[in-house]
Amino acid sequence: MNDALPRYEETLASYACKPSETRGRVFKEPETPNRSCYQRDRDRVIHSSSFRRLKHKTQVFVYHEGDHFRTRLTHSLEVAQIARSISRSMHLNEDLAEALALAHDLGHPPFGHIGESVLNDCMGGFDGFDHNAQALRLLTRLEHRYASFQGLNLTWETLEGLAKHNGPLTDAPIDPKNPPESLPFGFRDYLPENDLEIHTYASAEAQIAALADDIAYSSHDLDDGLRAGLFELSELKRIPVVMQLIDEVKWTYPDAPKDVTIHELVRRLINRMVADLMVESTKRIAALDPKIPDDIRNAGQPTISFGADMQQAVKELKAFLFDRMYRHYLVNRMGSKAKRVVTDLFNLYISEPECLPTEWSERAGERNSAETARVVADFIAGMTDRFAFREHAKLFDLNRVSL
Template identity: 65%
Template sequence: MSSSHQNAPHLAMEILLAPYASRGSQSRGRLVPEGESATRSVFQRDRDRIIHSSAFRRLKHKTQVFVYHEGDHFRTRLTHSIEVSQIARALARSLRLNEDLAEALALAHDLGHPPFGHAGETALDQAMAPYEGFDHNAQTLRLVTSLERRYAAFDGLNLCWETLEGLAKHNGPLVESPIDPAHPPAALPFGFRDYLPVQDLELHSWPGAEAQVAAIADDVAYNNHDIDDGLRAGLFSLDDLAAVPFVAESLHEIDKAYPDHPQSVRIHELVRRLIGRMTDDILAESQARIAALDPASVEDIRAAGHAVIGFSDEMQQAVNGLRAFLFHNMYRHRSVRRTTSKAKRVVRDLFDLYMSEPELLPAEWARRAHGPNSTETARAVADFIGGMTDRFALRDHEKLFTISAIHI
């Protein structure tokens, strides 16, 4: 189904897009039909709904590596998402793709993350193993289609099909061949299986190029900004980073051009140069892939059988080397492991308590529970914990597990 209304300025802007870009005027529409805005395209409206959602605001106090109280300058999920959106917009503009759709996907891609980053997701997924597990990408879909309840006419945000498709499979197809939406395979994470009977997102195909741009912008942002945060936290030094060939070249250029500048400036120069080198490589490689495919429409992108947006083989090897360095020197650092160990215990403690005593849940969540240790209670508990910020989870844990007069 196509959008019911598009104003003339946005139709004029679509003329500038590449033939294979997503167009709001050709959107498959929203699950619940709405009259569209006279001043905003359908994808701009999706972006605005994401920004105004409760889940987006909660990203302010959800972290990636460091817990919220460890420092004011470390990235949170919110600042990370804003940085991803900047890179995604720049790439989309250079490739003549739909910037508004790329931005919406970049801003929403982390909405489903629970507190404490990947440590929190690991703990919640393990706790939910008997109840179909927990997956942050599937949880993002649940949030924007169901759990956000701010509109009178529908649950969720009622986003366009293209936005939902991009959120579901921005990292690539989730299944190898078309499936019956009424009977999705058990291997799919719960959030996808629960939604597919409502709306088929064609999980067997690649997403549009805008979703692929948002996904690779995420890679660029978190790799480079983890360098910044890791250096700021003292987990490794610039001398340590010099052992990574991809980084060493930029460090040499900086030291030669600015030998007397303080380390803070050298770090910023390093990060901005690495981001620039990565994005330049993405543009060159993606333009070459698109030229070889010669797509005439967004459907040609979906049917390509491979990503059209990506790193060159040489850059991918360099990025893999950087990831290996960060894994050993940052994510597996003793201080980070101690913090993530505590975070996992907090999540598991909360899950186990709410599962055995669901009456302790807030009223709106307790109403969804069907007694202790039931599947319905498990999903309600996972949704509740998954929406927590780091600081809310820590405070909730303290209130429930610290025996003192102030918390009774």
């Protein structure tokens, strides 16, 4: 092991996840001399084809609607930056938090949450579709980069954090060899070979990554919505914390142009949310007095959290964005196209799996079977927005000769 790693671990809290204490990987591998196990996890995520495809996957706006709007890739990078900063300040393992932040959206299909909803409807008779379970499936099954194993062979802590970053998946312990039918398919398929203890909370690092996601998409979707002209600063009066920050910016910089005002608002909003999270989480940690990472997992409630007032503010901001941005008619129009593209592709592929690329059609079973449906869902979920549009045009534009 790198001599610097023990010194690094000395800077971490007792309840942080430490590389020397990892529960390891399903497929044993020798450690590297210059990187910790969590750094290797992060690097494997970054070098995966699934991560590269996030560049052309929708956050809110489809890729071609503007070069400055967020994509799943830029969003994931922003989440990682916030997660690292918080973890470092709280003496937690920033490499693990970063790996989780970079991986958290890998399972999203094209066209964002609309694409996920439609694909879940298409899979209604075949165990459904869930983007969190799909991320686990990608990292353990579908990525093919190594000769010795399927997936990326990430550590237990990274896979656990990915599965449980939003909280426990069950109320009580389960038999991992016989997972309940209520769990999404990707979890049921994987748990028999690696018990992720889905009845407990995840590590503090995973909880940080989850709230960094909330901070990033709430503030940055607000930024994108303002810059796209979907709503104006004056319409944010219903959210007290945001209006307070707007007044602060306008008082400090009365002559600032609109784009600078928006940036100053967003950076202050991020800072306010991060500061609140750290204050509340520090209180909870002091009350819990954890000694090891499992004390965080078994706390019975989140240890990393916003305070009550900020929780309400985040709830109000999400409600505003849902009403004024995610359901804006311009977003709805693109969503309508996305629904048709995903539905058309799914129905064609499941009924004619021979139209899938060879490496995918070879995995399929009989037409309209559950086996074929899962292959089709895996294929569509891996598409970027632009690839889905192109594939749809190739298959449904009868005047197009070239395939």
